[in-house]
Amino acid sequence: MAQSHNRASRYSTPSFRFKRHLGPRRLEAMRSRKVFGVSLSLILINLAAIMERADENLLPSVYKEVSEAFNAGPSDLGYLTFTRNFVQGMASPLAGVLVIIYDRPTVLAMGTFCWALSTAAVGVSQHFSQVAFWRAVNGFGLAIVIPALQSFIADSYKDGARGTGFGLVNLVGSLGGIGGGVLATLMAGQQYWGMPGWRCAFLMMATLSALIGFLVFMFVVDPRKTTSITNNTGESYDREELIDKGNASAASIWLESWTAMKSVMKVQTFQVIVLQGIVGSLPWTAMVFLTMWFELIGFDHNSTAALLSLFAVGCATGSLIGGLVADRMSRLYPHSGRTMCAQFSAFMGIPFSFFLLKVIPQSISSYYTFSTTLLLMGLTISWNATAANGPMFAEVVPTKHRTMIYAFDRAFEGSVSSFAAPLVGILSEKIFGYDSKSVDPVKGSTREALALSQGLLSMMVVPFGLCCLFYTPLYKVFRRDRENVRLASLKEEEMI
Incomplete structure (x- = not known):
């Protein structure tokens, strides 16, 4: 009875009722198509990853124009980034709850529509103040999208190729x-139809x-629906149905969510990666x-x-190279x-940040x-x-808890790292002498550039070093956590 009820509830969801109007055969044929x-x-x-990353980079790219339009200094602009990142971090666990109620394509579409509205x-x-409010709404949309997207990628690749999968999605996202x-x-310095170019860029990106978001909602298939398991009686179940069977005994969706939260929080690998993150x-965050x-x-x-x-191309290519390596x-190990790969990458941030901000003549x-260094x-x-982070998370929790672990990672990392942007602004203005009134709209200001670079350096060199150090406990705890999950998965399949 529980299985029949869960199937019925899934088929009564708004996404199913909407999608069936296209015709089941036609929709299924389009979903299974390969390009x-x-x-x-x-x-x-x-x-979706491309649009998510484009939306993230939109406001920092026009900081100078926004500063002039609203008479805002670096600390004010930093608060905009803080507001979005803090809301994104605090709201991220909601993604783990939503994927229990809806399939992930629906969750992704909901988040995408939310950030599109706020961008417009x-x-x-x-x-x-209006900009600040809508940046907070933007963070809420991204909070729903990013964990669901990461768990979608984790479920789409096997353990030995998951780094490549995350590398590819980071490449195209970059x-x-x-x-x-x-x-x-x-577009920032132009006028279009009597409107400043930076405003037109936001409206176009929102569209x-x-x-x-609409295409994801209509045509994306959750990989959990395509993975089947056969029990010892020869009966086949898809993985989502197995998750529903496990959830049928829970008092409510919130109880299942609480169980997932507690399970994720106890994993030491998760604790270590969040600490370094x-x-x-x-x-x-400071690099905005x-x-x-x-x-x-x-x-x-x-x-x-x-x-x-050039810097973005380097990061995009580097993320794929890192995944492959x-x-x-x-x-091998x-x-x-x-x-080891993660510690190497974190350590390299120290000499490059120092060379970029202190050694090269401004x-x-x-x-x-600058070009060569940034690349x-x-x-x-x-x-x-x-x-490290994405692939290792997928190996230390059960499949059904993957969205939750990515959500909590974003919650902790996003909420704390959001303080970096306003701190750069505060350090630049209060300690290093940045004065927004001294900036020439065309030629800039050498003195203010130096003050901002010192604020940036403070928030880059030391954190990169601590990040490298904080990865060290993984040499001990990752092996134990991964083995625990494998044993638990074997017992679950035997019971089924």
């Missing part, structure tokens, strides 16, 4: 970030995001000021866009290979030195998520 040997579901999921609203905001950042930077995310820093040095919009595109290392004549920096410091 160049890749499933349509994975293609659309990667498109930022583009038409007339007051700084390309989206490049596109969003470059587009916004190039594309809503379209991708809290400090390891600080430099990446790089666009503003280059423009203060005196680079124009095109040169700034080119420099940050870690997959190979995990086969199953219990320590991924940790002048437009240093363009090619090499991106190639080496972007491994952690694809080489």
Whole structure:
């Protein structure tokens, strides 16, 4: 009876009622279609990753224009990033609850529509407080999308290839970030239909995001529905039905969510990765000021866009290289290979940050030195998520708890790292003497560029070093946690 009830409840969901109007056979044929040997579901999921990263890079790319439009200094702009990241972090566990109620394509679509609405609203905001409010809404949408997307990728690849899977989605996502950042930077100084270019960029990005969300909702298939298990009587079940069978004895969805939360929080590998992530995310959050820093040095919009595109290309390629190398290392050293790759990547952030912000002369004549440094920096410091964090999370919890572990990772890392952006602004203004009134709208300001670079350096070098150090306990705890999950999975399948 429980199984029949769960099936009935699934078929009565809004997503099912809406999708059946297309006709089951036609919809199923489109869902199972492959393009160049890749499933349509994975293609659309990667498109969602592209739009997610493009949306993240949109506002930092036009910080200078927003600063002028709303008379806001670096600390005010930092609070915008803080607001979005803090809300995103605190709301991330909601994604783990939603995937118990709905399938992941529906959850992804809900989050995408939410961030599309908020992006459009930022583009038409007339007051700084309105921008801050809609950035908070944007963080809520991303909180739903990112954990569900990560667990979707984890379920789509096997253990030995999961680093490559995360690397590919980071690669295409980074390309989206490049596109969003470059587009916004190039449009920022123009006028379109009597409207500032940065506002048009937000409206255009919102429209594309809503379209991708609709396609994900309609045509993406959750990989858990395609994985079947046969019991000892010869009867076959799909994996989602097995999860429903396990949930049938729970008093409610909230009880199941609480059980998943407690299970995730007890995993020591999760605790270690979250600890390093809290400090390891600080430099990446602080880097939202790089666009503003280059423009203060005196680079124009095109040169700034080119420099940050090189960095983004390096990060995109590096994330894939990190995933590939870690997959190979995990086969040679199953219990320590991924940790070694992560520590190497975190350590490389120290010399590159120092060289970029302190050694290179802060002048437009240093363009090619900046270019080379940013490219090499991106190639080496972007491994952690694809080489270690994402793949290791998938191996230390049961399949049904994967979205929850990614959600809680984002909750802790996102909420704490969100303080980095306002701290950069505060350090630059209060300690290093940044004065927004001294900035020339065209030529920038050498003095203010130096002050901002010192604030950036403070939030990059030390966190990178601590991140490298905090990975060390994984050499001991990862092996034990992974073996515990494998034994639990074997017992569960035997019981079934």
